[in-house]
Amino acid sequence: MSNYDRIYAVVCQIPYGKITTYGLVAELAGLPGRARLVGYALYRVAPDSDIPWHRVINAKGQVSGSPVRHGSDHLQRSRLEAEGIQFDPQGRIHLPDYLWLPED
């Protein structure tokens, strides 16, 4: 059981229509302050994976993504919009409205 396995496990718990941040995922996975590892873990996940990686964004409420990857960032935004999540004109999300909490 590696840290990545815990990260994936947490991401899989995110319900439909909800999102969370890298830092929160890291904390729930038992890796407080290791947000970068979460990003790195999701970076290694295939876009067609069964893991809802698209529901994880940064603390700024903005969709990230490596420019080098083939439009994975666009794919993420599309999937989020498909789940009813609204984006601001600047491409940002109002976190408090969609942020997932384990208590829910």
Add this chain to the structure above:
DNA sequence: GCCATGACGGAGC
């Protein structure tokens, strides 16, 4: 084994 890098976060300006 060392060095540079990166889907981040937070503090400082």
Add this chain to the structure above:
DNA sequence: TGCTCCGCCATGG
């Protein structure tokens, strides 16, 4: 509000 710098640590050359 937006940009820069630093800390964190796994991965790849």
